Structure formats: C-alpha cells, structure tokens
Amino acid sequence: MPQICPKLLADPGPAAEPFARETIRRLGQVRAQLGRRALILGHHYMSDAVIGWADAVGDSLALSRLAATQKEAEFIVFCGVHFMAETADILAGQGRRVILPDGGAGCPMADMAAPEQVEQCWQELARLGHGPIIPITYVNSSARLKAFCGRHGGAVCTSSNARAVLAWALGQGRRALFFPDQHLGRNTALALGLTPREIAMWRRDAAVLEGEAAQARVIVWDGFCPVHVEFGPADVARARARQAGVKVVVHPECPSQVVALADDSGSTEKIIGLVEAAPAGSAWAIGTEINLVRRLAARFADKTIFSLNESVAGCPDMAKISPTNLLASLEAILDGKPRGVVGVDEATARQAAVALERMFAVS
Template sequence: MFNSQQPIPDEYILMSEKDRDERIRAIKSNLGSRLVILGHHYQRDEVIRYADYRGDSLKLAQLAAQEKEAEYIVFCGVHFMAETADMLTSSEQKVILPDLEAGCPMADMAEIDDVEECWNLLTAQYSQEIIPVTYVNSSAEVKAFCGRNGGMTCTSSNAPKIFGKLLGEKKSILFLPDEHLGRNTGLKWGLHDQDILLWTRENPEEVELPEKAPKLILWNGYCTVHQKFKTHHVDEVRRKYPGVTVIVHPECSHAVVERADLSGSTDYIIRQISAAPAGSVWAVGTEINLVHRLAQENPDKTVVSLNENVCLCIMMSRISQPHLLAALENLNQGKVVNQICVDRKITADAISALNRMLELSK
C-alpha cells in the first residue's frame, strides 16, 4: 500500500533551520498549484507553518479531494490519514507521507484478521443485526471491512448522531478501534454498563458472550496520548487554577470526560477556546502541540495542558522539517517518494463506509 521509505540525506539534517525554511518555501513557490501540503492539528510548529490547510484527518482528506489541480498531496500526519486522502483523491494525484514510519498505535490495535475473527464469532452467536462502525482513526482495511458488512465510519464529531440513529433502530453496534470514544458516546445515549460488551482483542477466547446481543460491543483499543489524562489531573488543575474550564477529547476515559466541564472533537475544542472571553482559563486534555498552539493563538486567555507532563503524539512528531524538505526536494526533481497507494477494491469498500457515514450524519 506504499512504496519504500526514502531515507533523509544527512545534508537536510545538518543544515540550519533557516536554510531548510528557505528551500521549502522556494519549492512551494516553484510547484505552485501542483502541490498541496496538509497539516494535522497535532503537527509540530516547524512543520504546520507550511500547511496550506490545517485540520483533522477526514477534513484534510476532503479538502485535498477538492484541489483538482494538485498533482502532489503531501500529508503531514500519520499513515491512516494519508490512506484516506489517497482514497478520496483522483488516480492522477499522488499522496505522499513524509515519513512512512508515522503510524497510529490506536489504528494498529485493530488488525484486520482480528476484526474478522471477532465479526465471525459475533454473527455466528447472534441473529440480531450488528452494524460495524469504525472511527476514521483506523486503517483502510478496517474501513473497507465496515463497508463490506453494511457498516460505516464515524468521526468524534458525528459519532453521537450515528449512534443515536442506529440505537434508535434497535441495532447493535460493533465499534472500532477506540473503546473510550465508543463508551462515552454510548453512555451519552443512555446505555448502561450492562448494555456494553468489551471485546478483548488479545484474548478473544476469554470473552464471555451473553445470551442476548449487547447493544454496544467495544474493541479495546485506545489513543496512547489521551490515555495519559487521569481524573487526578482534573482535580489538580482545579486547585491550581480556580475558575478553570476543563475541556477534553472524547478519546479520554469516561471517568475523565465525566470529571471535565466539556468534551468534544479537536475542532470543538478549538472553537470553544477561540470564542471564549478574554481572561478565561482553560485546561485542555489533548495533544500538546495543539495545546501550545491554542495558547499562542489566544494570548488574551490562559490555556494549559490538563497533564503538565508533556502529552506528545510521538508518531505524529516523526514528521519533521527535514522529512518535509526531503520529500519536497524529490518532488521538485520529478521524483515521487513515500507515496501511499490504497488497493482499488479496498478503496471501493472503504468509500462505501464513508458515504454511509455522510448520509447518516446529515
């Protein structure tokens, strides 16, 4: 699904940041509308400053699809994001991931063979209709699995609407790969613990299937960044900053979401803080690069991380200024490196899952 990793020449690592900056900007100018650079919110400042668009994974892929003139889509993010961009853009466009080692631990927790084993066991046990729903933070193969089996994708923004419609139709949901987003969304719709089954991917044979199909089956995956926020961090930040508003991402545990004042997607967090009155104080439970950027872009407010120990997405940080320059230098010379190519059959099934999401979330 991708070609081999292009090593970074030492010259890019050894040159000064100023020289790298000048070369990146010169290449952007030279390639013009043939090039679009996408920057996920969690990228470090040394990279995201070059992005033509900032956003979350699906929004960026959709924006790339609108850039019909662009031959090259350079996605500063992680692997599953570049896959989605490749699936949504035309066959003439080439999607490049500056570092092919930039993966997503949560997406990797749902391997297709394990997912299919789970599905086979569930569908053999229950006559109740089960709809597979995968968070967009998942591989193209898992998205395609959902598409083939009547399911769909979701985002942290539209998960509540999708859950509401499916549960209202008395359908059970198999939710992949983030158990916390799934649990937080299910409980928001009035489900109880007894309505929810946690599927342990490591030991599926130990899962005790109840006689009646659960309303919600959760895959036990998680975001390694959002796992680091704990309830004691909420208590500590309230003591340190009286009057603080605690806002967290729904990939945090239910205990943390319950203890916070607000929870929502990355865009929701950005909107809330941007629209807040001057002088307000915010503690944010999400990736540290975004928290720092929110603090810089809202100097009239106090914005701090909910966990003062740095909560960094290590994989997202693999994309560096030297990685970006190396990829762009090759493109400028007519060489495509680190291209992401999703199989056409996988793409067709995954697009079905994306389209069902868009239809159901209207």
C-alpha cells in the same frame, strides 16, 4: 472547515541553527516552485515547525473533506499519520497522489485492530447469535477496516461525528461493533444515553466478549490512544485547584471517568471552537495532544490555557513529520521521483469509500 494557514515560519528568526535555517530557506523555495501542483495538509497535532508550511490545517474530518473536494493539486502532501494519508488517497480519487513525508508515522491505536482480528470477532459474534450488528470504525484505522465496514453495511466516523454515526448504526441494527478506540466508543454510547451495562468490550487478545453480552447494544474494541489515556481523574482535580473557574475540556479518546468530570468534551475542532468563542480572561485546561494546546495558548494570549497534564508527551508518531522530511518529499516531487506515496488498492478503496460516504451522509 480547515484553517488556511499563513506561512508562519518563513522567517525562522536569528536564533535558528544554520542547518534549520537552510532547511527552511529550501522549503520556501521548493514550495514556491511547486505552486498549486502540491497541497500540503497539516493535522492539528503537528509541531509548529511543520504546521507553518501547511496550506490547510484541520482534524481528520476536515482534512478528509478537503482531500475529497479540492481537485486542483496533483499531489497531496499529508503532514499527519498513515491512516490519514490512506483516507485522503481513497477520497482524492484517481490522478492525484498522496505523500506521507515519513512512512513510519503510524498510529498505535489503529494498529490495535488488525483486519484478521476484526474478522475473527465478527464471525464469533455471529456464531453467538449477536446479530444483526453494524460495524463502525473510527477513522483512525486501516483502509482494510474501512472496507470491512463498507462491505458489512457499516460506516466510518471521526471524533466530530461519532455521535451521529453511532445513533445511525443503532437505528439500523440491534447492535453496533465499534473499533478500534474503546474510549471514543464508550463515551459516545454514554452520551447517547446508553447505560454502562449496555456496553460490552471485545478483548482482542483473548478473543472474548467482556460484559453482559445479552444486554449489550454497543460492543467496543479494546484499543486506545496511548497519549489520551494518560489523562486521569486526578488531573481534573489538580487543574481545578490550580485555577479557580477553569473550564476543563477533553478529547473523547480520554477515559470516560475523565470525560464525566470535565466540563465538556469533543474533537479538536470543537475544542478550538470553544476556546475561540470564550471571553478574554477565561481559563481552560485542555486534555489533548500538547502541540494543539500550546498553539492555542500562544494564539489566545488573553486567555489562560494549559494542558490538563503537562507531563503527557506529544504523539511520537505525529512528531515523525519534520521540516527535513517534508522538504525531502517536496524535492522528490520536483525531481519527478515522488517518494512516500501512500496508495490503497482499487477494490479496498472502493469498499472503504462506501463506508466513508455513509459517514458524510449521516454527519
């Protein structure tokens, strides 16, 4: 479940700039005025300056569930990126509006699978006689792709439940088409016991299937997360040399060579759970977005926690959400002129909800 977050930043401290202090003061005021009319959700990759204002903090799955079940708020203010706000809008149902404080906060990985490209791939695979295929989309994708999966008997997955969803898909059809993240798709297929020869890759620009088509059981799209692909096998070796006994844990959006060398891999919620349960004095090198790693290091001062590669920058899209645009979003709600509303049309939302419900049923 998402963590309910204390308002850590209510007092910015004496070092804060006057501008920041004023923003924080206003945020406190506006937040109090809105009360339960607004629910602020914060993804783990948000900066500390934003996350302190979230009513609940979690990964995509946890926050999606909350959007689906928490019916009280009129507005869900999503401190995350566009696909998350779309997913919340699909699940929140009518009568509630989802706000993204910066409309430009997207996800480059999600953008690597355009619906037209996926349609083209789907038709080509059918023409080549590769069916029946079950499409699986990572939650990091547009609502239109979730709807595509809903229409074609497929499902959505997150990094928390990719294994269960892919196993379900392989139980339904001869093959699964997994998009947009090649690494999550490959890592999950390998974890299920498939061999590398049973995993092919669709090259979106060339529109060709790479690998042994006849053997393939999982076809992965060639998308990737620009942040997580920065972690490499050499980083694992460096972390082990730096700290004796360190446990290396990485997100499954990292390349499979890194996952194979790590001690464990999993979603942000799993990573947090591992660190929480670890004894004092243990050491962790973590391969995921830096804001989460820094927050864990601050929260568990009795453990040694560092990034698997400290030169890997945070996600630039997540960083677009700031106290300033969060404040502007809340003020706009208060003024009766909400801005940054993310809406999914009814037909798309209905089909996407089918794929999301299949995910909830399986996981």
